[in-house]
Amino acid sequence: MEHTQAELLLVEHVTGALPEATRVALEAHLAGCEACRALEASLSLGAKLAAALPVEPPPKLDMAALRAAVRARAAAADPEGPSSSAAAMAAPEPSGGGASKTHGPSIDANVRPGFGEVFRRWVTGPQVAMATLTSLVLAIGLTYIPLANRSMPADGDTVAAPEAEPAAGAPHVVVSEDGIDADRGSIAPAAPAPAQQAQAAPQARLEEVELAAAEEPQREIASPHGIIGDEPPAEATNALPAPAVAAIVPPAPVPATPRADALDAESNDRRAAQSTGSGRAGLGGAPMDALASSGGESAPSARYAAPPPSPPQAQAATAQTATTQAQTRAQDGAGATLAQARSLRSSGQCGAATNAYQRFLNEAGTGHPQRGQAMLELADCLQRTGRTGVARQTLEQAQGVPSVSAQARRELERSAAQERQAPSRSARPSAAPRQSEDAVMDAYRSE
Amino acid sequence: MTRSPAEAPDESLLERFAGGDDEAFALLVERYQRPMYNFVRRSVQDPAVAEDILQETFLRVVQRADEFRGQAKVSTWMYTIARNLCVDHARKMVHRRHASLDAPSRRGDDDDRALVDRIAGPAPGADRAAIGEQLKRAVTLAVEELPEDQREVFLLRQLEHLSFQEIAQICDIPENTAKSRMRYALERLRAALGEYEDYVRELS
Numbered sequence: 001m002e003h004t005q006a007e008l009l010l011v012e013h014v015t016g017a018l019p020e021a022t023r024v025a026l027e028a029h030l031a032g033c034e035a036c037r038a039l040e041a042s043l044s045l046g047a048k049l050a051a052a053l054p055v056e057p058p059p060k061l062d063m064a065a066l067r068a069a070v071r072a073r074a075a076a077a078d079p080e081g082p083s084s085s086a087a088a089m090a091a092p093e094p095s096g097g098g099a100s101k102t103h104g105p106s107i108d109a110n111v112r113p114g115f116g117e118v119f120r121r122w123v124t125g126p127q128v129a130m131a132t133l134t135s136l137v138l139a140i141g142l143t144y145i146p147l148a149n150r151s152m153p154a155d156g157d158t159v160a161a162p163e164a165e166p167a168a169g170a171p172h173v174v175v176s177e178d179g180i181d182a183d184r185g186s187i188a189p190a191a192p193a194p195a196q197q198a199q200a201a202p203q204a205r206l207e208e209v210e211l212a213a214a215e216e217p218q219r220e221i222a223s224p225h226g227i228i229g230d231e232p233p234a235e236a237t238n239a240l241p242a243p244a245v246a247a248i249v250p251p252a253p254v255p256a257t258p259r260a261d262a263l264d265a266e267s268n269d270r271r272a273a274q275s276t277g278s279g280r281a282g283l284g285g286a287p288m289d290a291l292a293s294s295g296g297e298s299a300p301s302a303r304y305a306a307p308p309p310s311p312p313q314a315q316a317a318t319a320q321t322a323t324t325q326a327q328t329r330a331q332d333g334a335g336a337t338l339a340q341a342r343s344l345r346s347s348g349q350c351g352a353a354t355n356a357y358q359r360f361l362n363e364a365g366t367g368h369p370q371r372g373q374a375m376l377e378l379a380d381c382l383q384r385t386g387r388t389g390v391a392r393q394t395l396e397q398a399q400g401v402p403s404v405s406a407q408a409r410r411e412l413e414r415s416a417a418q419e420r421q422a423p424s425r426s427a428r429p430s431a432a433p434r435q436s437e438d439a440v441m442d443a444y445r446s447e
Numbered sequence: 448m449t450r451s452p453a454e455a456p457d458e459s460l461l462e463r464f465a466g467g468d469d470e471a472f473a474l475l476v477e478r479y480q481r482p483m484y485n486f487v488r489r490s491v492q493d494p495a496v497a498e499d500i501l502q503e504t505f506l507r508v509v510q511r512a513d514e515f516r517g518q519a520k521v522s523t524w525m526y527t528i529a530r531n532l533c534v535d536h537a538r539k540m541v542h543r544r545h546a547s548l549d550a551p552s553r554r555g556d557d558d559d560r561a562l563v564d565r566i567a568g569p570a571p572g573a574d575r576a577a578i579g580e581q582l583k584r585a586v587t588l589a590v591e592e593l594p595e596d597q598r599e600v601f602l603l604r605q606l607e608h609l610s611f612q613e614i615a616q617i618c619d620i621p622e623n624t625a626k627s628r629m630r631y632a633l634e635r636l637r638a639a640l641g642e643y644e645d646y647v648r649e650l651s
Contacts, residue, residue: 011626014633015604017611046633048647049640050605052582053590058484059498061476061505067469069509074467 003029006036014043334364338374350381357381372401376408383415391415457521465512476505479522482607483529489602490533492591500536504529523613530599530617537595575646582643589639593632600625601632 006029012018013026030036122128341356357378364371375398382391392415398408455463455474463471480501487504488497507528515524590598596618603614611629615622637644 007630008623008626011630011633012611015629017604042637043630043633045644045647046635046637048650049582049586049643050590050601050633050636052579052586052643052647053489053605054583054587055481055485055606056488058480059494059501061480061498061502063473063476066472066476066502066505066509069506070464070469070472071467073509073512074465 003033003036006030006033007039010036010040010043014040014047334360334368335370337363338370341374342377345377345381350384354378354381354385354387369403372398372404372408375401376404376411379408379411388415388419458517461512461515461521464509472505472509475508475521479525480505483525485606486526486602487529487533489587489590489606490530490595490599491536496536500529500532503532507532519616520613522607522609523616526603526607526609526613527617533599578643578646582640582646585640585643586636589636592639593635597628597632597635600628601636604629 006026009018009022009026013023018026030040337356337360341353341360344350344353344356357374360374361371361378364374368374375394379391379394379398382388382394392412395408395412395415399405399412401408455471457475457478460471460475464475483504484497484501487500488494491497491500504525508525511528515521590601593601599618600614603609603617604611609617611622611625614625618625620628
């Protein structure tokens with residue numbers, strides 16, 4: 001036996017806890033170990049002294065409370081049992097000595113609450129309320145933020161339109177034999193007649209938007225920054241309402257001016273000609289002043305809406321729908337800009353209209369059917385503001401657009417004749433601050 | 448051969464009172480209230496507090512009867528409850544420290560002499576009965592002055608006669624640690640009660 005082990009066994013030995021077999025082994029070790037014998041003597045004396053520790057009688061406990069707790073516990077564990085909770089809550093038995101002491105916790109507090117009570121306390125706890133509130137906020141956020149993003153004004157679409165235009169416009173822009181931009185044919189190449197009728201609805205909606213924008217120019221201009229000027233800052237014009245905003249403008253019937261009537265007649269003629277394949281009809285001889293907003297377009301067009309999938313063409317139409325929607329988004333933004341430009345122009349704010357037309361030309365790209373018309377209108381605005389040089393360059397560019405080539409040529413001739421008659425007109429300074437002509441041209445020359 | 452109710456094992460009494468038999472619980476209380484009270488009494492040193500803790504101990508035995516899994520003896524489980532209550536009480540004491548043998552006593556009486564002075568040896572010429580009473584008071588004081596970890600081991604072994612294995616379970620310490628603490632407690636007591644060694648030797 002080792003010395004360390006013997007020391008531990010000595011503690012058991014002197015306190016009477018050592019088994020007999022171990023005690024024999026320990027005594028054999030003690031016979032040959034002086035240190036252990038000394039320790040045994042010391043511990044043995046300590047144990048004898050400790051034995052003098054007096055033992056006190058226990059106090060009189062509150063046995064009635066303890067017995068009641070026993071019964072109450074049994075009743076709570078088995079409510080159907082013979083010992084009901086009422087019995088458990090019976091008056092305590094007399095304690096006899098009268099010295100018993102009532103202790104802190106009551107018997108009620110000793111009864112364990114049932115599952116229902118525990119669940120009720122848990123549900124009504126503050127931690128559950130906070131968790132519920134947090135979940136509610138998250139759920140509302142996750143539900144409405146995507147919806148809000150979806151219904152945001154189409155500034156993003158407008159900005160993204162020039163980037164999407166080459167992909168959406170270039171492969172699909174087809175110039176028909178008669179010179180009319182026929183991108184609509186690529187979008188809905190073989191849409192049946194019923195499908196075209198169904199497409200008239202979204203197109204009509206867009207045209208209503210354009211018309212409303214043309215008829216309520218002040219509301220649109222004043223909305224973002226409260227600025228109604230000839231040439232608002234670029235950021236202000238960029239923030240002007242997009243189609244999503246314009247779409248909520250009700251198409252209030254406004255009496256058409258004679259100028260608008262003439263325009264409508266021309267536009268209807270032109271679109272009727274386009275729908276029948278004779279694109280040049282309806283534009284001959286129209287003066288620049290008569291080239292008012294063509295926002296009153298109401299002819300059906302397939303370029304803004306995808307054809308509804310008919311059973312035989314369902315798969316092809318589905319494949320084209322995505323492309324159509326992308327183009328529609330891009331052109332919707334450009335269409336809104338054009339409507340805004342026409343609105344400004346019709347209200348006489350040619351400076352602001354010039355900027356809007358330039359934005360439209362940048363956004364619409366070469367495939368937009370209104371591009372040529374917009375260039376003519378831009379030239380008109382430029383002439384009105386005295387920028388005849390830029391107006392002439394615009395008309396020269398418009399000659400490259402087949403649909404308005406002849407009219408642009410006539411306007412150039414008329415403009416040249418006017419300059420010959422009044423050569424000083426071109427030098428008339430514009431009252432409104434304006435951009436440099438080079439900058440104006442660079443804006444859409446870069447396309 | 449049937450046992451009388453007073454001889455029923457602790458586990459049987461626990462099972463019975465868990466089913467609502469308050470008489471079985473009364474037997475259990477009767478069996479353990481004396482040793483358990485003395486353990487608590489020497490641990491907290493205040494009779495009123497010891498009484499409260501004893502009552503609370505038995506109350507918790509009732510409330511937590513379902514928690515007893517039979518992995519230890521019922522007595523070990525009950526002493527664990529009592530010991531935990533004593534520890535909780537000790538933690539509530541603001542100024543709680545072990546007084547050294549030459550430090551003033553922290554007892555509430557007017558005797559502020561050092562422990563070595565209060566545990567004075569038997570007076571010359573005193574009879575054996577008087578010396579015995581003096582020794583009891585001296586031992587009580589000496590036990591109170593033991594470090595807490597040594598005192599609880601000493602009390603469980605000296606008063607309750609629990610095995611060191613059970614003591615180790617109650618105090619949540621290794622068994623050899625319990626033995627070491629017991630050894631140090633005995634050595635301290637011997638050092639504090641050296642004046643009574645002759646008296647004790649004469650008794651043995």
